[in-house]
Each structure stands twice: as structure tokens, then as C-alpha cells.
Amino acid sequence: MQVPIGDDDQSNFEDTVQPAEANEEEAPELKLKPLPEELKYAYLGEQQTYTVVISSQLTHDQEGKLLSILKRHKTAFSWTLKDIKGINPLICTHRIHLEENAKTTRQPQRSLNPHMKEVVKNEVFKLLDVGIIYPISDSKWVSPT
Secondary structure, three states: OOOOHHHHHHHHHHHHOOOOOOOOOOOOOOOOOOOOOOOOEEEEEOOOOOOEEOOOOOOHHHHHHHHHHHHHHHOOOOOHHHHHOOOOOOOOOOOOOOOOOOOOOOOOOOOOHHHHHHHHHHHHHHHHHOOOOOOOOOOOOOOOO
């Protein structure tokens, strides 16, 4: 069931959805990379925190309006991995339904060069630590500890 949101309902909706304001001290530190000429960095917080990439072709007025909207809703963005909320598997779990006579096959594991293998392993551990992914019951996962 969908409920249309009118102009007067919109303000009530925004009031209920707004999370608590983030602290400037908790802002992530990023390594900024060179950007193409048509893009530039802008900051939503004090002391150059909460970095966003915007078009460098915006007028001063357009840039000001864009940044004010982004500042007003900066809590809607995930600034670190820990800000990303996973979906509870009780709510949404993908299942592959096979025909009764379908034969399952297992593909051989692909090999990675040692450098990429380490990068992938670190990324998987990061995602496990913050709860975005989790081991399943029939996996052969080994704890990093």
C-alpha cells in the first residue's frame, strides 16, 4: 500500500526520518585524489570535513544552494563503512529455486595474484567487521582472529 505524500505531509515525514546530527570530530579522514577539470571538492563541515565532489561549472549561487541542501541532509549519507546499515536476512534473503531434475555444478576457484588476493581478503574482513556481510552456515569461513 502506497500513501501519497502531499506538501503538508512532507514536513512531517522529514521530521520523523531525520537522524541525529553527526559530530565534526567523527568525520572521516580521506585521501583526496586529483579530479578532472570539470569536478572539484567541496566540504559540508567545518575545517574541511565531509568531502563531496561537485561540478566545477556551477555558478557561485548554484554551488551555495547545492551545498546548503547537502549540509541539511548530510546525515543521509554513509561517510564510513560503519555508517552503512545491512539488510536483516530475516527480511530479505535471495534464494535460487532450481527445477527438481536440475544438476548443480561447482565452478573451480579462480586464482588471484598474491597482491590482489591480499587486497580482496582485507576488503572482505572490513565488510565482515562492520556487519555488511556475514558468513553463512555452509561456508568454510575461517575467523581472522
